[in-house]
Amino acid sequence: MIRFIRAFHNGVLEKELDQIPIKMRPKDGVSSRCCIYHDRAVIKYHLMNLLGVSCNEETDEAKLLAEYYREKAERQSASQAPASSDSEGNPCQHPLSVCEAACSECPGSRVVVTGNCRGCFSRPCMYACPQKAISVVDQKSTIDEDLCIKCGKCISACPFHAIVKTTVPCEEACPTSAIHKDDQGHTTIDYSKCIACGNCLAKCPFSAIMEKSQVLDVLLALKAGEKLVAVIAPSAAAQLPGTIEQLFTAVSRLGFYDVMEVALGAEETSRHEAAEFKERMAKGEKLMTTSCCSAYVEMVRKLLPSFLPHVSSTPSPMMFTAEIARREIPDCKVVFIGPCVAKRIEAQRKGVDFVLNFEELGAMLAGQGIDVISCEPWKLTRPAIPSARNYCRSCGVTKAVLEEAGDLPEGFQLDAKFIDGIDHKTLAMLKLYEAGKLPANFLEVMSCPGGCVNGPCSLRK
Amino acid sequence: MKKVTVEICCGTACYLLGSAKLLTLEEQLPEEWKEFVQIKALPCLNLCESAKLGAAPFVRLNQTEIMPEATMEKVLARIGKLVNRDDD
Ligand code: FES
Numbered sequence: 104m105i106r107f108i109r110a111f112h113n114g115v116l117e118k119e120l121d122q123i124p125i126k127m128r129p130k131d132g133v134s135s136r137c138c139i140y141h142d143r144a145v146i147k148y149h150l151m152n153l154l155g156v157s158c159n160e161e162t163d164e165a166k167l168l169a170e171y172y173r174e175k176a177e178r179q180s181a182s183q184a185p186a187s188s189d190s191e192g193n194p195c196q197h198p199l200s201v202c203e204a205a206c207s208e209c210p211g212s213r214v215v216v217t218g219n220c221r222g223c224f225s226r227p228c229m230y231a232c233p234q235k236a237i238s239v240v241d242q243k244s245t246i247d248e249d250l251c252i253k254c255g256k257c258i259s260a261c262p263f264h265a266i267v268k269t270t271v272p273c274e275e276a277c278p279t280s281a282i283h284k285d286d287q288g289h290t291t292i293d294y295s296k297c298i299a300c301g302n303c304l305a306k307c308p309f310s311a312i313m314e315k316s317q318v319l320d321v322l323l324a325l326k327a328g329e330k331l332v333a334v335i336a337p338s339a340a341a342q343l344p345g346t347i348e349q350l351f352t353a354v355s356r357l358g359f360y361d362v363m364e365v366a367l368g369a370e371e372t373s374r375h376e377a378a379e380f381k382e383r384m385a386k387g388e389k390l391m392t393t394s395c396c397s398a399y400v401e402m403v404r405k406l407l408p409s410f411l412p413h414v415s416s417t418p419s420p421m422m423f424t425a426e427i428a429r430r431e432i433p434d435c436k437v438v439f440i441g442p443c444v445a446k447r448i449e450a451q452r453k454g455v456d457f458v459l460n461f462e463e464l465g466a467m468l469a470g471q472g473i474d475v476i477s478c479e480p481w482k483l484t485r486p487a488i489p490s491a492r493n494y495c496r497s498c499g500v501t502k503a504v505l506e507e508a509g510d511l512p513e514g515f516q517l518d519a520k521f522i523d524g525i526d527h528k529t530l531a532m533l534k535l536y537e538a539g540k541l542p543a544n545f546l547e548v549m550s551c552p553g554g555c556v557n558g559p560c561s562l563r564k
Numbered sequence: 565m566k567k568v569t570v571e572i573c574c575g576t577a578c579y580l581l582g583s584a585k586l587l588t589l590e591e592q593l594p595e596e597w598k599e600f601v602q603i604k605a606l607p608c609l610n611l612c613e614s615a616k617l618g619a620a621p622f623v624r625l626n627q628t629e630i631m632p633e634a635t636m637e638k639v640l641a642r643i644g645k646l647v648n649r650d651d652d
Contacts (some may be wrong), residue, residue, distance in 0.1 A: 105577060152611070344579040353576075462580075469577035474576050474608040 104318075104463070106201050107153055108470025109482065109518040111322050117176075120168040123150060126157055148313060156189045157315040158200040172319075189338040194294050198315045198447040199304060201290045205311035208288035209271045216244045219265035231260035250533040276306035278525045278550075279406060296405060300398040300525060301444035301559025306490075311477060314560070317457045321438055324457075329436055331457075333359040334421065336441030338367025338368045338555040339486075340497035342461045342562050343468070351481035353473050354464070360435060361428070366487030368424030369395075369494045370505065375417040376500075377507035380517065380545060390536065393500050395419040397445035398550035399427045399525060406530060410537050413546075418453075420494060421446060422487045425455050440464050445550065460560035495555035497523045501547045518543040524552030565600045568646045570639065571624040575608025585636065586621065592636060593643070600647050635645035 106123060110116040125144035128134060134142045147168065148158055154171045167553050196527035197562070216228075222242035227236045229244065237257060242405040244266070246257075258266045273282045273290060281296035282303050290311070292303075304312040324331055333354050340347050351362045372395060383391050394400055394415040403410045418426075425437040439446060447458045459467075468475060493499035501519045508517060520543035522529060529548075536542070553556045572578075572586050590603055611630065612620045618632025623639055625631060625646060631638060 105580075275593075344574045344576060352610070465576060465580040469580060469612070472608070472613065472617075474575045475579075477607040561586075 104155065104466035105469045107150065108318070108322070108466055111319075112471060113221045117169050117172050120150065120172055135251055136314065139237050141204070145310075147311075148202045148322070150206060152313040153316045154319050155316055157195060157197070158202045158313060159194040159197070176323060177321055179261070179320070179327065191357075194292075196451065197292075197294050197297065198299060198444055199292060199297065199301070200313055200315065201292060202311050202313050203289065205309050205313075206290050206307075207311070208290075208308045210254065210269060210271050211284050211288075212268065213248065214255065214258065214266060215245060216246060217265050217267055219263050220261075221263055223262070227260040227262065228257035228266060231256040248374060254284060260387055260548070270316065270461050272306045272308060273303040273312065275444060276302035278302065278527055278529060279402065280527075296486070298398045298401040298405060298525075299445040300402075304444060305559040314460075315447075316459075316463060317447075318459060321457050321459060322467070324436065330360040330432060330434055331358075331438050332361045332435045333357075333438050333440055334363045334368075334424045334428060335368070336421075336439070336443075336555060337364065337492040338561065339440065339461065340492075343360070343465055344430040344485065345478065346480060346481065348480035349475050351477040351483070352478040353468055353475045354440075355470060355481070356473050356478070357467055359438070359518065361432060361490050362481065362487060363428055364483070364487050365420045365424045365426055365439070365441070366494065367427060367485065368422065369420035369491035370487060371423040371427075372417055372420045372494075373491065373500070373503040373507045376415050377504045377509075379415055379417055380504065382546065390541055390546060391415055392524050392546040392548055393504075395494065395500055395550055396550050396555075397443065397449040399450060399548040401445055401520075402525065402530070403533070407537070411553075413537075419449065420491075421449065421455060422453055442555055442557055442561035461562050462560060465562065470531055473479050497521055497549050497552070497554040498547065499554060504545070517545050519545040519547060522546065522548040523554075525550045565597070565647045567602070568641065568643055569602045569626055571606050571609075571627075572634075573607075573609045573611070573620070573622045574605045575612060577608070577612040580622045582635070583591065583621035583623075586639060587625065589636065590640060592640060597643065597647050601643060606608050617633045619644060625632070631639055 110119050124146040126137040127146055127529045132139065136142050150168055151171060156171050220243045222239065233254065233256065234250045234252055236247045237244050255268060258268060258271060271284055278300060279296045279298055281293045282290060284290050304314055339350060342349055354362050380391050390413050392414050394417055400414060403414055421439050428435055428437050437449060438457040438459060439455050442461055447529045450458045492504040494503065498521055505517055572583050589606065593601055594628055609622055609624065611617050611622045617630055621634050623631045623634040625642060631642060
């Protein structure tokens with residue numbers, strides 16, 4: 104990525120683009136997959152995503168990267184709007200896609216007996232199996248795959264730990280079962296279920312899930328002299344070298360017109376959310392949930408629309424910050440910088456111009472040779488309050504809202520519960536809540552365990 | 565045992581490509597080396613621009629020796645050699 108950005112600044116990107124894969128995996132170099140040619144093919148797809156073209160958008164395999172670049176650059180100079188928001192649900196607009204060349208086609212999830220099986224007499228596995236799928240063949244337990252329901256009872260029954268479940272990391276990571284492998288081993292994402300939490304992106308050990316980037320859009324816009332305002336999520340702390348104030352200076356040196364903390368918007372969010380909570384409770388409602396996690400909102404929208412009325416209608420910190428930026432600098436474009444994939448969807452839908460992740464930001468800095476720790480600290484005109492900077496950690500939102508809510512009317516209590524990390528069980532839990540099994544009246548949901556600091560595109564894990 | 569200085573580049577490129585992890589070097593050092601090893605974090609050493617000396621992250625040992633693509637294991641192994649060296 105650094106190479107890509109450096110070439111852009113030297114004005115040779117178009118010319119060198121198609122050579123990057125070859126330069127990165129030269130003939131006598133080492134390969135990380137079966138051979139350098141396979142590596143090169145995958146690098147090409149990575150570059151394509153950097154150009155802002157997802158694997159789903161590829162129509163002609165022979166098309167050169169330089170062509171994609173030219174199209175993008177032309178579109179930019181004609182300053183056409185990138186994509187209309189009514190294309191929602193269109194896989195080409197979605198930030199995530201599967202790169203088939205990189206996907207190793209992991210064997211589908213199965214329960215298998217390994218060589219550790221001792222063929223013992225008591226056969227606990229056989230008795231544990233509710234499906235009677237296990238029989239003993241040649242003194243070894245054997246599973247009949249047609250009968251097996253992958254319940255895993257035999258796994259815990261075996262005293263030799265001889266039975267294991269093989270898993271597919273992306274399938275396992277996806278909380279909404281949106282990603283899955285078909286019989287041919289091809290992996291596909293069901294975009295009607297995908298909430299863009301980014302778990303598959305973070306978990307695939309072959310980096311086969313790719314994220315469509317807007318880095319080139321931002322670079323082109325900066326070059327064209329547009330007024331871009333970077334709004335940086337609080338989770339940036341400790342992602343990149345130096346202090347957060349130094350990072351701000353570094354970002355402004357990239358050519359951004361101004362830099363703001365998303366925590367400023369978070370202050371607004373807490374204030375509004377606190378007010379909204381009081382109002383709703385006064386009206387006799389039983390439950391309100393937070394709205395700042397885009398993946399959670401996306402999940403409710405796609406999979407449990409009937410739950411939507413419970414979701415706070417307060418805009419997220421990103422939206423409030425964008426609003427502040429636009430108020431102060433009327434003709435600016437807003438670039439959100441954070442560790443989140445789902446924010447790309449929220450941005451598309453609600454009109455934040457661009458989204459970058461920390462890796463892309465880091466590469467932009469490195470590509471331009473900006474050394475963060477040698478930067479002067481940035482003078483924050485209005486530093487955000489600590490509780491707003493804490494939004495990026497689980498429970499941070501609740502604490503901030505509590506602080507803002509102050510005194511609640513007699514007989515009212517803010518009784519909070521957290522969902523710290525959306526997983527397979529979350530949807531069922533929300534359904535229970537909907538049915539009236541309420542654990543609390545205020546629910547904070549964070550898609551990533553620990554909060555945004557552990558976002559799928561955060562650099563330090 | 566001999567003294568060793570370890571300078572870890574914390575410029576943006578090196579940091580992103582892994583020197584962030586090297587900053588925990590101090591904790592990884594065996595007790596007996598600790599008083600001999602001095603660790604510093606430096607801004608960009610200006611090695612990342614050209615590919616001549618290899619790829620980031622860079623670590624500089626004893627002010628002169630450059631180690632490209634530094635990893636914790638590589639650095640520890642090299643420090644081991646240097647503290648125990650018996651020249652001059
Ligand atoms: S960032 Fe380490 S040499 Fe430049």
